Amino acid sequence: MDWPGGVIKDIRESKAKVVLVRDPDRLLLEEHLLEEIQDAGFDVLEFKDPLYLRHAWEARYRHTSRKLLLRLGNQSFEDVPFDIYQGALLFDLSLANQFELLDPRVIRGLARDDLVNLKEAYDQQVNHFLGEKGTKEFVLQHVFNVSPVVFNSTAGVLRWLLSLHYRGRQIPNCLLDELVKEIKQVHGVINWPLREIVSEQEAFYAFLQEHWSVFLEQTAAGRSYAGLPFGDPEIRVFLDNLFAEGYLKPVRFEVRESLPQWVVCGILDDHDAVRERKLEKLVCLLKNDQPGEKADYRSWQRTALRLAETRKLLASLEHLLAPERILQIQNLLQSVSDSFINWYERKQGTLASLFLVSHPLMVQQIPQYLVLQKASCKKIALVVFDGLSLEQWLTVKEALYEKLKAIKMEEYLTFALVPTLTSLSRQAIFSGELPYQFGGSLFNNRGEEKSWRAFWSRQGLSAGKLALLKGLRGSEEDLARVRQHLHREVLGLVVDQVDRLVHAQQLGPAGMHQDIKLWLEQGKAIDILEELLAAGFDLYLASDHGSTYATGGGRPDEGCLVETKGERARLYTQEEIYKQALKSIPCRPWNAIGLPEGLRVLLAEGDTAFVNKGEKIMTHGGSSIEEVIVPFIKIVREE
Numbered sequence: 021m022d023w024p025g026g027v028i029k030d031i032r033e034s035k036a037k038v039v040l041v042r043d044p045d046r047l048l049l050e051e052h053l054l055e056e057i058q059d060a061g062f063d064v065l066e067f068k069d070p071l072y073l074r075h076a077w078e079a080r081y082r083h084t085s086r087k088l089l090l091r092l093g094n095q096s097f098e099d100v101p102f103d104i105y106q107g108a109l110l111f112d113l114s115l116a117n118q119f120e121l122l123d124p125r126v127i128r129g130l131a132r133d134d135l136v137n138l139k140e141a142y143d144q145q146v147n148h149f150l151g152e153k154g155t156k157e158f159v160l161q162h163v164f165n166v167s168p169v170v171f172n173s174t175a176g177v178l179r180w181l182l183s184l185h186y187r188g189r190q191i192p193n194c195l196l197d198e199l200v201k202e203i204k205q206v207h208g209v210i211n212w213p214l215r216e217i218v219s220e221q222e223a224f225y226a227f228l229q230e231h232w233s234v235f236l237e238q239t240a241a242g243r244s245y246a247g248l249p250f251g252d253p254e255i256r257v258f259l260d261n262l263f264a265e266g267y268l269k270p271v272r273f274e275v276r277e278s279l280p281q282w283v284v285c286g287i288l289d290d291h292d293a294v295r296e297r298k299l300e301k302l303v304c305l306l307k308n309d310q311p312g313e314k315a316d317y318r319s320w321q322r323t324a325l326r327l328a329e330t331r332k333l334l335a336s337l338e339h340l341l342a343p344e345r346i347l348q349i350q351n352l353l354q355s356v357s358d359s360f361i362n363w364y365e366r367k368q369g370t371l372a373s374l375f376l377v378s379h380p381l382m383v384q385q386i387p388q389y390l391v392l393q394k395a396s397c398k399k400i401a402l403v404v405f406d407g408l409s410l411e412q413w414l415t416v417k418e419a420l421y422e423k424l425k426a427i428k429m430e431e432y433l434t435f436a437l438v439p440t441l442t443s444l445s446r447q448a449i450f451s452g453e454l455p456y457q458f459g460g461s462l463f464n465n466r467g468e469e470k471s472w473r474a475f476w477s478r479q480g481l482s483a484g485k486l487a488l489l490k491g492l493r494g495s496e497e498d499l500a501r502v503r504q505h506l507h508r509e510v511l512g513l514v515v516d517q518v519d520r521l522v523h524a525q526q527l528g529p530a531g532m533h534q535d536i537k538l539w540l541e542q543g544k545a546i547d548i549l550e551e552l553l554a555a556g557f558d559l560y561l562a563s564d565h566g567s568t569y570a571t572g573g574g575r576p577d578e579g580c581l582v583e584t585k586g587e588r589a590r591l592y593t594q595e596e597i598y599k600q601a602l603k604s605i606p607c608r609p610w611n612a613i614g615l616p617e618g619l620r621v622l623l624a625e626g627d628t629a630f631v632n633k634g635e636k637i638m639t640h641g642g643s644s645i646e647e648v649i650v651p652f653i654k655i656v657r658e659e
Contacts, residue, residue, distance in 0.1 A: 023116050027111050028053065033088070038108040039089040040097055045115045045124075046375075048091055048412055050132035051316050054370045062089040064373040070101055077104060079456065080617070086371045097534065105631055121146045123155040129192025133316070134163050151161070156198045166202060174208040175249040180182040182258040183253075185221045186267075188318055190378065193219070208246075222430065225267050228259075232286055236273050239283070251280075260285045264301040266329050266414070292340055295333060300331040303349055306356055313363060317381065318370060320360055321433045324649035327353060328410040331646070335530040339440040354627055360645040364438070366556075368613050371435055372454070379432035379652060383445055386434070386562055386652070387452035387475050392649075393558065394510070401511040401557040403549065406442060407519030407640060409566030413651040415533050420655075424550060430654040438612055439589035439621055440565035440640050440647040442519070449564055450488065450512060451475060454614030462616065463591075465490075481510060488512040493520070493547030502548050506555040515545060522567045527568055532638060553657055563650035565640050572635035573628035576605045587629045588641030592620040605630070610643060 024047050031039055039062065041048060048054065048064075057064055063080075067073060067090050081088050090100065090108075097110055115124040118135075119142055127138065141162035146372045150158055160166040164184075166446050171177055184191070200214045217224040231248045238245040249255060262268040263285045270288040273279075279287075285301075306326055311319035334341075334349060341349075374381050380389040386402070394400055408416065411435070420429070437455070444455050451458070451471035461467030469488045476486050482652070487505045492498045492515045499529060505511055521535045540546055552559055556565050570588065590607070592598035598620040602609060606628065610621040623642045624630055631637060 024048075024053075024113055024135075025111060028056050030111070031057060031062065031109075034109050036107070036109040037087050038104060039087075039111070040092060040100060040105065041089060041111045041113060042092045042095070042097065043113045044094045045113070045128065045131065046093075047113045047115070047118065047135065049374055050136065051367075051370055051374060052133075052136075054373045055367070057089055058369050058373075062087045063369075064089045064091060064376070066090075066373075067092045067100065070099070073104070074101060075457070077101075079197050114200070121149045122131060122150045122158070123150065126152060126155040126192075126194055128160060129194055130159070130163065131190065134189075138163050145529045153198075154584065156195055160195060160199060161200070164189075164195075166200075167198060171203060171206050173249075174206060175252040175255065177203055177206050177209055178249060179252070179254050179258075181217060181224060182255065182363070183264075184218075185224050186258060186262070188221070188322075191218055197234060222428070225262070228262075229268055232268065232574065233271050233273075236271070236279065236283065236287070239280070240273070240278050242278060256282055256444075260301065261305065264298055264305065264329070265326055292337065295337060296340070299330065299333040299337060299349075302326055302333065303352065303628075306330060307352060310356060310359060311363070312368075315363065317367070317435070317492075320363065320645070321649060323360070324410055324433060324645050327356060327645060328414060331411045331529060332414050332533065335528070335533060338530065357644045358626065360648075361643045364435070364648060365611060368435070368438065372613055380434050382435045383437060383562070383564060384448035384452055384454060385491075386449050386560075390560065391479055392511075393560075397558045399509050399511075399551045399555070399557045400560065401513065402449075402517060402560045402562060403513045403552075404446060404562050404564060405518050406505040406514060406564055407445060407514040407567055408541065408651065409565075409568075409646050410649060411529065411646065412518065412532060412536055413563070413653075415536050416455055419537065419546060420549070423540075423546045424553070424655070426658045427553070428656050428658045430652075432652045433649050434562070436563075436565040436648050436650055436653045437614065438592070438610060438643045438648060439586065439623065440642060441586060441589060442564060446514070446564035447471065448497060449562060456614055456616045460559075468514075476510055486510040486512075488514075490514040491516060492548070493517040494539065494543035495550065496544055499544045499548055499551065502551060506551065506557075511552070511557065513548075522638045522640065528636065530639065532567075549655070553655070559653075559655040561651065561653040563652075566647045566650050567638050567640045568627065568642065568644045568646045570624065570627050570629035570631075570637055570639050570642075572631035572633050572637070573606045574633050575623065575631055576601065586641040587631055587637065587639040588624045588647070590622045590630065592622070595620070598622070 034655060054064055063086060065076060065088060080086060097105060115127055118139065119127060138159060172178055196215060196219055198479055199218060203209055205216055213227065217227045234247060235245045236248050250259065263270055265370060268286065272285050272288045311323055330353065338346060371381055375385055377392065380386045390400055390402060407415055443465055447458055447461065447465055447468055448454065450468045452475050455462055458467065461563065468490070472488045473486065487508050489501060489505065489512070492513055494515065494517055502513070517539060518536065521539070525531050549559060590601065592601065601622055602621065606625050607622040608625055610623045612621045629637055629639055
């Protein structure tokens with residue numbers, strides 16, 4: 021099926037240098053569509069304003085053979101500068117002209133990839149206008165698999181909910197009433213908080229967590245538990261994965277004699293054997309469920325979470341495991357990361373063109389996402405933990421839940437820019453731009469505050485209502501400094517202690533977890549977050565890049581001939597020097613997105629680094645999954 025409406029086919033066959041697509045319903049913002057467009061040789065840009073477009077056009081397109089697809093929202097084609105507009109191929113896309121017989125108000129909230137499935141069913145089955153109610157029923161059945169056959173029991177409903185949330189899917193608000201009404205017809209769900217557990221992943225997992233403890237108590241006492249059908253074989257498979265991957269937390273429970281063996285996945289036990297069993301479960305998931313080369317970004321985000329949990333467990337169990345087993349697991353983890361590197365090099369351009377309303381997909385999209393959030397709250401604070409990996413976030417999260425009271429946390433994942441250098445990825449967070457737009461601050465972070473202020477000025481925020489505080493380490497002085505800015509509407513903070521710990525680390529990942537734990541216990545970093553919440557800020561925690569444990573493959577001796585001499589990345593402006601390095605040092609070239617023309621990148625291969633042969637270091641700059649996929653967290657006070 022050529023979705024949407026033959027446009028991709030026409031673009032592929034076009035000889036035009038410029039294509040303009042008016043797309044108010046964001047139909048093009050779907051991962052596989054953007055990939056097809058880019059495979060046809062087109063860069064994809066959002067039309068934000070004429071000045072932004074003019075800068076990009078002059079820098080990258082006017083005097084080159086590069087082709088451009090410009091995606092417009094509600095703007096008209098005539099808003100585009102005339103010299104770019106003339107001769108362009110024009111397309112007008114909307115839900116109304118793709119689904120003429122469905123109510124557009126109902127389908128507007130669907131995820132873009134859900135529309136592909138809807139279109140297939142629509143073309144085959146719809147031959148008259150369905151109206152609002154008919155559209156809702158059609159969408160629920162053909163997009164979300166809602167039917168009496170599925171909802172035939174409480175186990176059927178719970179299986180459906182587990183599948184929905186485990187895959188990270190979202191039900192549009194306009195469908196909730198119809199869906200809840202459908203579920204309520206099932207006997208046994210009358211006391212379930214249906215609206216909350218259908219619409220919110222966090223609420224659903226909290227619901228399961230609450231029932232799990234009661235289930236254990238009732239089962240241990242020899243009584244049948246009527247609350248949730250945890251014993252259903254398919255549900256047990258989900259539970260096993262949810263506990264292993266950290267979505268559900270095992271609970272302490274002393275009486276085990278009368279419990280079935282399968283429940284051990286959800287019982288907290290400090291014995292090493294239990295942690296080893298969890299490690300082996302995660303290893304099994306990683307081995308048997310590796311994303312392929314055509315996988316979407318969600319598959320790799322899920323894999324990144326599994327990897328983080330696995331690495332954290334492995335770091336705590338290394339002293340117990342046989343060296344051969346450790347090597348087997350490390351080889352598997354490296355194999356998964358190598359597959360990711362190949363996938364991300366192909367997909368990075370596609371992901372940069374996607375913009376999700378639910379959360380930023382790449383770090384440079386964070387400011388624009390905050391603008392959307394600012395519309396519904398008074399104060400926003402963005403706290404960037406420089407260098408915080410997903411694995412290290414697991415340790416930070418434990419401390420936050422322990423010390424911050426009455427909070428609600430929403431966890432997302434974002435992709436960093438490669439090379440994963442602070443001067444590139446962190447600067448992108450505060451500017452909302454790609455590196456070719458940084459100007460003179462490309463190789464340092466001196467322009468961050470200016471970029472942060474310029475971005476918010478364009479949103480109409482006056483200078484006195486925002487600030488950016490850098491160099492925070494979680495000290496008493498930092499806490500006092502933050503208190504002086506609690507009256508701001510938009511506050512940016514850079515906490516660089518994690519990055520300092522990374523570069524000073526002597527004991528590898530296990531040492532990092534211990535150092536972070538100690539820092540959070542003894543310092544004031546969490547107190548800073550508490551002060552921000554108490555002052556009415558919605559908190560957003562971000563990271564510019566992660567880190568990895570690498571082994572030296574040799575230190576290149578290039579002196580001043582290389583622009584940036586990182587431990588995992590080296591940047592060149594001279595083509596000849598770049599070609600010589602490519603032949604003489606163990607590395608891989610990286611086709612980075614968003615860098616200025618003429619800037620070349622070499623990355624260290626696999627888990628190696630450009631340091632003395634055999635030297636072990638914690639570092640960053642490369643394209644491994646640990647360096648690229650990082651946490652993005654929203655924290656608010658519970659009402």
